[in-house]
Amino acid sequence: MDYKIKSYSEMDTIELAQNIESEKFKNMVICLEGDLGSGKTIFTKGFARSMEIKEPVTSPTFNIIKEYTTGEMPLYHMDLYRLDGNVEDLGIEDYYKKGGICIIEWADMIEDYLPRHYLKIKFKIIDENTRLITIEPKGSKYEELCEAVL
Numbered sequence: 321m322d323y324k325i326k327s328y329s330e331m332d333t334i335e336l337a338q339n340i341e342s343e344k345f346k347n348m349v350i351c352l353e354g355d356l357g358s359g360k361t362i363f364t365k366g367f368a369r370s371m372e373i374k375e376p377v378t379s380p381t382f383n384i385i386k387e388y389t390t391g392e393m394p395l396y397h398m399d400l401y402r403l404d405g406n407v408e409d410l411g412i413e414d415y416y417k418k419g420g421i422c423i424i425e426w427a428d429m430i431e432d433y434l435p436r437h438y439l440k441i442k443f444k445i446i447d448e449n450t451r452l453i454t455i456e457p458k459g460s461k462y463e464e465l466c467e468a469v470l
């Protein structure tokens with residue numbers, strides 16, 4: 321089952337991220353899709369804040385992958401927007417099993433390299449402050465998580 325949620329402010333999107341974070345588990349993978357400025361990084365910041373990560377979470381545009389290790393478990397934040405080389409060189413698949421959380425912005429760019437099970441979240445800009453957020457759990461663990469928090 322897919323979930324459609326309207327977010328009317330940055331805070332709404334942060335609260336959604338924090339609800340999902342409350343049911344996080346090791347090796348969880350969250351794939352974010354949506355145009356520039358649709359709220360993917362805001363979602364990630366909300367999630368990281370809930371994990372009690374102390375470093376500021378910024379868009380990892382130039383690094384592609386940023387690791388945050390001051391929280392309850394590691395957070396691997398990927399942003400594939402400027403990926404120009406080979407996906408294989410990133411070794412992204414290694415991160416799915418490192419015992420942390422992976423949040424991948426622009427995950428649709430690497431569809432063939434995603435794990436079998438993950439939480440897909442799509443952001444659509446409706447107007448300045450409104451976003452339509454579609455959540456599609458892939459796999460039973462993610463379905464259960466959605467049932468618990470959405």
Ligand SMILES: Nc1ncnc2c1ncn2[C@@H]1O[C@H](COP(=O)(O)OP(=O)(O)O)[C@@H](O)[C@H]1O
Pocket residue numbers: 327328329330331332333354355356357358359360361362363425448449450451
């Ligand atoms: N409902 C909303 N949810 C998330 N961001 C919103 C919302 N309404 C307005 N915004 C603004 O949209 C921008 C989203 O930026 P960002 O999260 O960096 O986008 P992305 O990572 O998808 O490119 C921010 O400036 C934020 O303040």
Ligand SMILES: [Mg+2]
Pocket residue numbers: 360361379399425
């Ligand atoms: Mg971003």
